[in-house]
Amino acid sequence: MDPNILILGAPGAGKGTQSRRITEKYDVEHVTTGDALRANKHMETEHGTPASYMNEGELVPDPVVNEIVKAALEDADGYVLDGYPRNLSQAEYLADITDLDAVLYLDVDKSVLVDRLTGRRVCDECGANYHVDFNQPEESGVCDECGGELVQREDDTEETVRERIRVYEENTQPVIDFYDDEGELVRIDGEQTPDEVWDDVQDAIESSV
Ligand code: ADP
Ligand code: AMP
Numbered sequence: 577m578d579p580n581i582l583i584l585g586a587p588g589a590g591k592g593t594q595s596r597r598i599t600e601k602y603d604v605e606h607v608t609t610g611d612a613l614r615a616n617k618h619m620e621t622e623h624g625t626p627a628s629y630m631n632e633g634e635l636v637p638d639p640v641v642n643e644i645v646k647a648a649l650e651d652a653d654g655y656v657l658d659g660y661p662r663n664l665s666q667a668e669y670l671a672d673i674t675d676l677d678a679v680l681y682l683d684v685d686k687s688v689l690v691d692r693l694t695g696r697r698v699c700d701e702c703g704a705n706y707h708v709d710f711n712q713p714e715e716s717g718v719c720d721e722c723g724g725e726l727v728q729r730e731d732d733t734e735e736t737v738r739e740r741i742r743v744y745e746e747n748t749q750p751v752i753d754f755y756d757d758e759g760e761l762v763r764i765d766g767e768q769t770p771d772e773v774w775d776d777v778q779d780a781i782e783s784s785v
Pocket of ligand 2: 587609610613629630631633635636641658659660661662666731740
């Protein structure tokens with residue numbers, strides 16, 4: 577059985593960057609609510625479209641997100657879950673539908689997050705992640721992995737980033753405390769270089785599963 581891994585951290589902590597490496601090494605699926613919602617952002621639900629929340633930096637309502645996660649986890653033989661749960665009610669829902677083998681938390685100070693997010697560029701073909709200063713592609717604007725075009729996410733503007741961090745502190749910080757209190761959380765210094773963080777991530781997975 578491949579492991580079920582949860583990766584937690586603030587927006588910009590490096591979850592997507594590390595999750596990509598986890599999927600390759602441990603042969604698990606990357607289940608990320610952010611990507612799933614972006615792929616369906618104009619879908620009409622009884623709560624409105626995902627985009628109407630995402631563009632403001634607010635959380636998409638739980639029923640919409642819970643359904644996405646349930647379907648994705650049912651199909652996965654081992655996963656790294658990224659971007660969920662973002663509040664305590666999602667954490668309770670998750671506990672009802674799956675068992676986790678490892679819970680990782682990428683710890684990054686708030687002061688670092690705004691620069692990371694406003695400088696982030698993503699490949700619109702394969703989703704690979706770059707940064708204009710901290711993680712540059714070989715050729716500006718072009719993905720090293722697939723040659724796709726690098727774009728800025730609509731919600732990576734400074735105003736929306738600040739709101740996303742506020743929403744994280746209000747709603748998601750209690751989720752971190754919840755797993756910490758359960759004794760399941762492995763805290764990793766997310767301010768190291770991506771390679772150093774990756775070393776700690778592998779150690780944490782291997783000692784947890
Ligand atoms: P998240 O998925 O947690 O929102 P990302 O993995 O997308 O975060 O990373 C946010 C930005 O920070 C990206 O531009 C990424 O290239 C950059 N980044 C990721 N990890 C590090 C790191 N350890 N040091 C510096 N920059 C990083
Ligand atoms: P992310 O790609 O993880 O930064 O998420 C981008 C946006 O998608 C967030 O700002 C939310 O609007 C929405 N979103 C992603 N995951 C969730 C979730 N678990 N619950 C509610 N909204 C979410």
